[in-house]
Structures are given as C-alpha cells and as structure tokens.
Amino acid sequence: MPTTVSMTVNGKKVSGSVEPRTLLVQFIRETLGLTGTHVGCDTSQCGTCVVHVDGKSVKSCTMLAVQAEGSDVLTIEGLAKDGKLHPMQEAFREHHGLQCGFCTPGMVMSAVDLVKNNKNPSEHEIRDWLEGNLCRCTGYHNIVKAIAAGAKAMA
Amino acid sequence: MYSFDYQKAGSVADAAKAATGEAKLVAGGMTLIPTLKLRLAQPSKLVDLGGIRDLVGIKAEGGGVTIGAMTTHAAVAKSADVKKAIPALAVLAEGIGDPAVRNRGTIGGSVANNDPAADYPAACVALGATIVTSKRKIAADDFFKGLFETALEAGEVITAVSFPAPEKANYQKFRNPASRYALVGVFVAKTKGGVRVAVTGAGEGGVFRKKSFEAALSKSFDAGALDAVKVDAKGLNSDIHASADYRAHLIKVMAKRAVQAAR
Ligand SMILES: Cc1cc2nc3c(=O)[nH]c(=O)nc-3n(C[C@H](O)[C@H](O)[C@H](O)COP(=O)(O)OP(=O)(O)OC[C@H]3O[C@@H](n4cnc5c(N)ncnc54)[C@H](O)[C@@H]3O)c2cc1C
Numbered sequence: 413m414p415t416t417v418s419m420t421v422n423g424k425k426v427s428g429s430v431e432p433r434t435l436l437v438q439f440i441r442e443t444l445g446l447t448g449t450h451v452g453c454d455t456s457q458c459g460t461c462v463v464h465v466d467g468k469s470v471k472s473c474t475m476l477a478v479q480a481e482g483s484d485v486l487t488i489e490g491l492a493k494d495g496k497l498h499p500m501q502e503a504f505r506e507h508h509g510l511q512c513g514f515c516t517p518g519m520v521m522s523a524v525d526l527v528k529n530n531k532n533p534s535e536h537e538i539r540d541w542l543e544g545n546l547c548r549c550t551g552y553h554n555i556v557k558a559i560a561a562g563a564k565a566m567a
Numbered sequence: 568m569y570s571f572d573y574q575k576a577g578s579v580a581d582a583a584k585a586a587t588g589e590a591k592l593v594a595g596g597m598t599l600i601p602t603l604k605l606r607l608a609q610p611s612k613l614v615d616l617g618g619i620r621d622l623v624g625i626k627a628e629g630g631g632v633t634i635g636a637m638t639t640h641a642a643v644a645k646s647a648d649v650k651k652a653i654p655a656l657a658v659l660a661e662g663i664g665d666p667a668v669r670n671r672g673t674i675g676g677s678v679a680n681n682d683p684a685a686d687y688p689a690a691c692v693a694l695g696a697t698i699v700t701s702k703r704k705i706a707a708d709d710f711f712k713g714l715f716e717t718a719l720e721a722g723e724v725i726t727a728v729s730f731p732a733p734e735k736a737n738y739q740k741f742r743n744p745a746s747r748y749a750l751v752g753v754f755v756a757k758t759k760g761g762v763r764v765a766v767t768g769a770g771e772g773g774v775f776r777k778k779s780f781e782a783a784l785s786k787s788f789d790a791g792a793l794d795a796v797k798v799d800a801k802g803l804n805s806d807i808h809a810s811a812d813y814r815a816h817l818i819k820v821m822a823k824r825a826v827q828a829a830r
Contacts, residue, residue, distance in 0.1 A: 413572065432573035432613065433603070456601050459667060468641070468670040474600045475671065478573050479593075479617055522666065543747065544665025 419483050421446070422490030430477045436470075437461045439477035440487060448488040448517050452546070459545035462518040462525075463487045469525035471544070488517035491524070499565035500524050500558075509558030511549035519545050523559040527566050535560065568603045572612040576619060579724050583701045585614040587722045592616055594637060594676035597668050622675070622726060627652060631731040633699075636675025636724070641666070643674060653694065654830065655736040655754070659686050662740055664747065675725040678710070681717050681773055683804070684748040688774035690738065691728065692765035693754035699727040713772040733758045735788075735829040739821040741768075743808050751814050753777075753821040755829055761785045764822060769803050769814040780822055790823040 418427035421444060428443040440446050440463065452460035454473055461473040464486040491498035497505070500523050510516045519542070526533055526541045533541070538559045539552065547555060576582035586592045589611035593599050602608050616622060622637035627648040634643060643649055643660035650657045663669055663677075663686055677687040678698060691698070691707035698705045701724040710718045719725070733756040740752040749768030756763045762784040764777040783792045798818050800811035809817070 415573070431570060433568040433570050435600075454604065456597065456668070459665070462667055469667045470671050471667045474596060476573070476596070476600070476613075478575075479596065479615060481575075525666065541666055544667050 415478065417477050417481050419480050419485055421485045422487060432476065432478055434477045435473055436463070436465075436475040436477045436480050436485075437472035439480075440472060440485070446487050446489050450514060450517055452514065452518075457544070457546065458515070458518070459522060460515050460518040462521040462545065464521060464525060467528070469522050486521075488521060491520065498524070500527070500562035503562030503565055504555075504558045507554050507558035507561055509555040515545060515547045515549075519547070519555055519559075523562055524566075526559065527563045531563065531567060533560070533563055569606060569609045571603075571610050573615065574612060575615045575617065578619060579621065579701050579726055582614050582616055582619065583722050583724050585612070586724065590614055592679075592724065594673040594679075595639065595671040596676075597664070597672040598676060598680050598682070616675070616724070625649060628729070629731070631729065632656075633727050633729040634674050635727050637673050638675075640664070640669035640672050640674070640677075644669065652732045653730055653736060655738050655756075656690055656694070656730060659690055659738045659740075659754070662686065662738075674728055678728060679717060679719060679725055681711050681713075681715050682748070683714050683770065683773040684743070684746075684750075684752075684768040686738070686740065686749060686752055686767060687728075689749075689752050689754040689765040689767040690730070692774050692776060693756040693763045694730045694733055694736065695756075695758060695760070695763060696731075697729045698725060699729060700725050708776075711774050715773075731758070737825040737829040739825040739828070741817050741821055743768075745808075750809055751817040751821055753818060753825050755780075755784070755822060755825040757784075757788055757829065762788060766818055766822075769818055771802050771804055777818065777822070784826065788826065788829075790826040793819055793823055793826070 450460035452458035456474040463472045591610035593613045622635045624635045626633045640660045640663045696707045736756040738754045743750045751769045752767040764780040798815040800815040803811040803814045805811040
C-alpha cells in the first residue's frame with residue numbers, strides 16, 4: 413500500500429508517495445530526480461549509493477525510504493555551495509581521483525564522513541575507510557591522494 | 568522485493584505484539600534488506616525497531632557493559648565505556664563490514680540473525696554474555712542454536728546484550744578476502760570462571776566453544792599451551808573459500824594470536 417514519506421533532502425523539505433518496499437535510493441533518484449547518487453551492485457557492497465542520513469554515511473540501496481521518515485538526508489548534489497565545489501569534490505578533481513566517475517559520488521560522500529570522524533586520516537585509515545566503496549577503473553591510488561588533500565582543505 | 572506492509576513500533580511491547588505470524592522485525596536492515604531483495608523471504612509486514620529510543624545506548628554496569636539492541640556497530644566501536652571495559656569488543660565492532668554498514672547494522676540484529684560467519688556471536692559466547700529479551704534473559708551458551716537459529720521465539724524481541732568484563736580478551740578474525748566476513752574468527756577471554764574460547768566462521772553449525780583450547784589455556788594462559796592440542800576438521804565447513812582442514816589450521820593460528828594479543 414502506498415504511503416507518504418517526508419524528509420529533508422539537501423536542506424529542502426520533500427515528500428512523496430512510496431511503497432514500503434521503495435528503497436531510499438529509488439526515492440532519491442526516481443521521485444526526487446537526484447540522479448547523482450548511483451546504484452552499482454544493488455547488493456550492499458559497492459558504495460556508489462552512499463548518502464548521509466542524519467549526518468552518517470549509509471548505503472541508500474539498503475535502507476527503505478520509509479525508514480528515513482523525518483530524517484535529514486545529504487546527497488552529492490547537496491555538497492557544493494553557491495556554485496562552488498565542496499573542498500572534497502575539488503580535491504577529487506585536482507588529484508584526478510576518478511576515471512569513469514561512476515563510483516565518485518559514493519567515494520566523495522564516504523570521504524566527507526571520514527573527515528568528520530577523523531580530521532587528519534593517515535593513508536592506511538583512508539584505505540580502511542574505503543572498505544565499502546569499490547572502484548572498477550583505476551584502483552584507489554588517486555582516490556586516496558584526493559581524500560588526504562580534501563581532508564587538509566576541509567580543516 | 569515482494570511487497571509488504573510497514574509499521575514503526577513505538578515500544579518494545581508494540582513490536583513484540585506486531586511481530587507475529589508472517590511479520591518480521593527490522594533493525595538496521597543490513598541483513599534483512601539484502602535478503603528481501605533476493606526474494607529469499609516474504610514477510611507480510613516489517614516492524615521497524617528504529618524508533619524505539621530505549622533500545623539505543625551503552626551502560627557501564629558492574630565492570631561490564633550492557634548494550635541496547637538497536638545500538639549500531641559504529642557506536643560500540645567508538646564507545647569509551649566499551650573500550651575501557653572490553654577493548655576487544657570495540658575492536659570487533661570496528662571490524663564488521665564497512666563504515667556505512669556499521670552506521671546502520673545493530674548488535675541485536677547481528678545476534679538475532681546468527682550468521683555462521685558473524686563476529687558478535689563469538690564475543691557473546693566467549694565472554695559469557697546474556698541476551699536480554701522482551702520475555703527473559705538467555706545465556707549466550709543457550710542462545711545460539713545452529714545456522715541462523717537461535718533460542719528466540721516468535722514475537723520475542725532482543726532488548727539488550729550484557730557483557731561481563733573479562734580479565735583479558737582478544738578477537739582475531741581471518742577475513743574472507745572477498746566478503747570480509749570471518750573465514751575463521753576466534754575470541755579468547757580469560758574470565759574469573761576460567762578461559763573461554765569461541766570460534767565463528769568455521770563450524771557447520773555456527774559459533775562453537777573450543778573446549779580443548781579452554782582446558783589447555785586454563786592451565787597456562789600462553790599461546791604455547793595450544794601447540795600440543797590437535798584441531799579436528801570434523802564438523803568444520805568446507806566450501807569454495809576454504810577446506811575444513813585449512814579452517815582447522817586457522818583456528819589454532821588465530822587462537823594463538825588472540826592469546827598473545829589479549830589484554
Ligand atoms: C556489506 C556487508 C558486510 C558485512 N560484514 C559483516 C561482517 O564482517 N561481520 C558481521 O558480523 N556482520 C557483517 N555484516 C552484517 C551486519 O553486521 C548486520 O548489521 C547484522 O548482521 C544484522 O544487523 P541489522 O541490525 O542490520 O539487522 P536486520 O537486517 O534488520 O535484521 C536481521 C535479522 O534479525 C532480526 N532482528 C533484528 N533486530 C532484532 C531484535 N532486536 N530482536 C529480535 N530479532 C531481531 C530481524 O527480524 C532479521 O531476521 C555485513 C553486512 C553487509 C551488508
């Protein structure tokens with residue numbers, strides 16, 4: 413049975429009709445049209461769907477939209493402010509932390525959450541944190557460099 | 568996913584009442600939602616524990632800790648109380664899945680699910696934890712009943728898990744290189760009542776105690792005490808990831824490392 417769900421996404425109050433089985437990522441992409449959040453594996457492994465819910469990184473393919481009722485959600489589209497990229501996005505661009513770009517939204521959202529928890533992460537801590545974010549193109553070298561630089565820029 | 572109804576429970580009593588028949592509780596959803604996507608389950612209704620504040624939080628009590636069922640792995644990993652009373656438990660929580668999984672997955676869900684490769688069951692059994700439910704208190708030794716089987720009855724909700732503090736403990740996990748679940752995980756605890764050793768990831772019936780290790784380590788809490796103890800591969804899993812013999816070998820290696828690292 414369809415039901416209405418309401419939450420704040422990137423600072424805006426939104427609501428829409430969903431089924432209980434509608435995933436948060438489907439609500440974000442299909443109802444709200446925010447397609448920056450990707451679906452890669454759909455099996456909770458790859459992390460391209462990472463968004464922040466109430467300030468914490470979660471896999472939006474493994475959360476129901478109804479579970480996010482009343483929550484504050486931040487997606488990749490919410491990071492840039494006044495036409496200016498977030499320092500972590502800027503660092504990914506500067507350090508070429510991507511090739512095809514498919515995993516990038518999840519990488520950036522995970523990275524921003526990492527820096528919230530650990531202002532000055534070591535290379536090892538960055539790699540460890542990326543356990544749930546898979547990149548199929550280049551490997552992780554430039555992504556790790558970008559995150560280290562992004563962390564400094566966010567300080 | 569098949570379709571289902573959804574109800575946000577306001578209290579444990581609410582949840583227990585609603586979670587009967589074909590209805591199912593949902594906590595962090597990190598196991599249940601992937602299962603639903605694969606259409607391996609078809610609940611009529613999901614009863615969400617996510618709104619019950621009483622189920623979240625960690626209390627330091629009598630030297631040990633009591634962890635509310637809806638407390639996430641990330642919260643356990645960060646908790647000063649857990650780090651102080653049972654540092655091995657904080658490290659175990661930090662090693663579950665990835666950060667996003669740890670931000671949603673809960674101790675209650677992990678224990679209720681009793682995945683044969685999950686980490687928490689080993690901690691519960693080795694530390695002699697008590698699983699507190701809406702109905703009763705269950706000793707960890709009596710709680711885990713085999714693959715994905717527990718002592719929980721229909722409509723019974725886990726509310727907390729209580730861990731007494733050991734003198735020393737450590738958990739060593741040999742990760743499956745792909746899934747990062749435990750191929751073999753060994754939790755060793757030196758407690759007032761003796762040494763307890765629990766093994767996850769390896770047994771055909773899920774978590775089990777390694778009594779021969781416990782006997783040897785109770786005499787002498789030293790990794791060398793395990794040298795002479797044979798590990799039989801009988802009853803251990805054999806799959807594409809590892810043979811039973813390899814798992815038997817790893818059980819001893821991981822146990823020795825845990826003894827060496829215990830504090
Ligand atoms: C990519 C990935 C990697 C992972 N890696 C690991 C790992 O390395 N080690 C590990 O141990 N786990 C791992 N997990 C599993 C994770 O720890 C889950 O969080 C946990 O198994 C289930 O907790 P949950 O809160 O998400 O429960 P849910 O998925 O919501 O529920 C699981 C089951 O428990 C029942 N249940 C939930 N709460 C209660 C309660 N309070 N009382 C009674 N029944 C209840 C539900 O009805 C359901 O049957 C991983 C998961 C993913 C997606």
